[in-house]
Amino acid sequence: MGTIQFSSVCKTYHGGVLALENVDFTVGEGEFVALLGPSGCGKSTLLNLIAGFEKLSEGRMSFNGNPVTKPGPDRGVVFQEASLLPWLNVWENVVFGPKVQNIARDDYEPRAREILRVMGLEKFHEALPVQLSGGMRQRVGIARALVMQPKALLMDEPFGALDAQTRLSMQELLLDIWQTLKTTVLFVTHDIDEAILLADRVCVMTARPGRITRDIRIDIPRPRSIDTLTTGDFTTYKAMIMAEMRGLHAHH
Amino acid sequence: MTSSRTKRWLLAVVLPIAAVALWQAAGTDGSLAGGALPTPDRVWTAWITWAFGHAGPMTLSPYVGSWAGAVGHSAERVAKGFAVAILLGVPLGVLIGWSRIVSAMVDPSIQWLRPVPITAWLPISLAIFGIRDFGAIFLITIGAFYPIVINTTQGARDVEKNWIRAALMMGAQPLDILRRVVLPAALPSIFTGLRIGLGIGWTAVIVAEMVAVKSGLGYVLWDAYYVGRMDIVIADMVSIGLFGFISDWAIVRLELWALNWRRLQSFNQ
Known part of the structure; x- marks a missing residue:
């Protein structure tokens, strides 16, 4: 009911800036997927494409198997x-x-x-x-x-502008809601903790050009809560993702 | 709060009172500038007669008890011309601001016609409408139209992109977007246009009545000058200022009411 699919998607902006290069990426029905990466890696562009706000330059993209041409209430967007x-x-x-x-x-x-x-x-x-x-x-x-x-929620760094305390309570609220609704969620963030806490899968992105470099399944059992942030599992995932991101950084 | 308001009032009237006092003191025997200008007390007396005097069958002067009629004629013309300017300017401005095609088609013509002053439209207005109300209303509409359409365009162009995206995401159709997003978002700019437009409307009505119609404050102004009644000329000018001021105040009140959300915004920040 709420599947998202990108295949060989490229997005070029005016002036030839390559925002996304060859992105292959799927979000399954009822899955909570976080797109994690530094600013300028194209994670918001990816969300804007599936929301129907922007047109892709190359490749194919579909929502529930249908091509996306414009925004619509089947994809609820939560803005920054x-x-x-x-x-x-x-x-x-x-x-x-x-x-x-x-x-x-x-x-x-x-x-x-x-x-x-x-x-x-x-x-x-x-x-x-x-x-x-x-x-x-x-x-x-x-x-x-x-x-x-909506069949999917597209959330573009929704808690990025909030103070730490408020962010935690919003994350907990979202966990509660999602654990009852089980809609598909695509969640864009630059916060590693937030990505691990919320998502079933964390897709790590890199900038210039924007690509997905790693797709990590988070096998921390549900229901999760703020307490999940201090478990051993959580720390293991965090170390893994930090190493991945540091590696990408060193590579550049 | 109250004392600061009183203080503002006092500060505001210092200059007019000083000017009137100086003017009164400069005159001798009820006039100054070699008899060309009357002093304030003469103007006041003439105004009282013009406003409240009772014209009997033997009264020859047209300036007895006819003030309200002159004000009424002018105000009615301003209201009509202004209303037409709003009905044309606001929808057109929203469309120009919203659609690139409409903007490319209409905006250049507007920018090209705009430098033509309302006085330059007088001959055409007289040729088409003759000495009738329409001519005055036509001029007021032209004068008020430009600031309204230009400010509305500006406001409609600067609508925050994410407001439109949010509305589209919620299933809004183009007409919903115009009516429920672009129009309210442009309202602050629209009100700026309305204020400027109404001011120009008062200028236009005086110009039009001086030439194109035989009633109203503009007609009285010119007519009184011809018969040498400078006291009426000055009383007329003060009346124009007064009504321009009152109508502007009314628009500001309306704006405060309509843009309550915006007032709260600046208050909270």
């Missing part, structure tokens, strides 16, 4: 700084999708209410985005994607 519409309050932001899709009110309203409750936003329906903290805003950003019942 939430990118909520600032003139709409929390409730209006969350029901924007169902509303423009002309879904019946009786259909989406209970769902939106429930998601906002799970997100801890039930007291903030009337608040404008500017009145919320960064973490709260991103909760709204996730709620807005989930209310559309």
Whole structure:
């Protein structure tokens, strides 16, 4: 239902900058995959391609076996700084999708209410985005994607702008949600801990040109929580990934 | 809070009071500049008569109790011309800002016509509409149109890319994007255009009434000059300033109400 496939994908920007070179990469149904790499490695480009925001230059790409031509509610995107519409309050932001899709009110309203409750936003329906903290805003950003019942969540460094404490609680919240929903997730990050904690697979990327150099399966049992960060398994994976990234760095 | 507001008021009226006092003191026997200009007390008396006087059957002067009518005519023309300018300028500006094709097609023509001042449009306006209301409204529309369309275009062009991407991701169609994303995002710029446009509208109505119609504050201004009533000329000028100021204040109030989210934004940062 929510599979992502890239084969021999290249992306060149104006001026001939090669952002992605020959990327072959698959995300299976219900899988949580993290794309990990330094800035400029093309990890966000990869996400923008499958979201339908950008066109690929070469190769093929499909979502559920169908070619991707434009953005759509089957792929819920969570942006780095939430990118909520600032003139709409929390409730209006969350029901924007169902509303423009002309879904019946009786259909989406209970769902939106429930998601906002799970997100801890039930007291903030009337608040404008500017009145919320960064973490709260991103909760709204996730709620807005989930209310559309997407087949995949595409998350572009969603917690990158948050302070360490808030980031931990957001990671825990996402783990809880995902462990119940089990939707496919493509999660872009530059934070090694975050990638290991959340994902089933961590794909390590390198820059100039952007490529996936290693695809590591994280066999830490679920359900996971913040406590996972201090287990021996976690440390082993972290050492492995750090060595990989350092190796790539030395290679350059 | 209250005392600082009082202080602002006091500071604001210092200059006008000083100017009026100086003007009054400079005049002798109710006039100055060799009798060409009346002093403020004369202007005030003339204004009171113009505003509240009762014109009987034997009254010859047109400047008795006719102020409200003149103000009404001008304000109505400004409102009509301004409304047409909004109806044309805002949708067009949103389209120019949103679509590269519309921008490439329409923007050059607008930029080319824009330097033509409203006064240069007078002969054409007279030729088409004659001495009628339409001529004045036409000029006001032209004058107010440019700042509205240009500022709206600017606002629609500068919409944050991720707002549009987010809306597309949520299944919004092009018309939803225009109405629910581009238009509200451009609203701050649109209001800037409205304020400038309304100011030009007041300039245009005076110009038009001086030449193209036989009523309103602009007509009175020119007519009073011809019959040597400089007291009425000055009272008329002050009235124009007053109504320009009031209409600008109204737009600012409307803006504060419509852009509440933005006010909170600057407050929180």
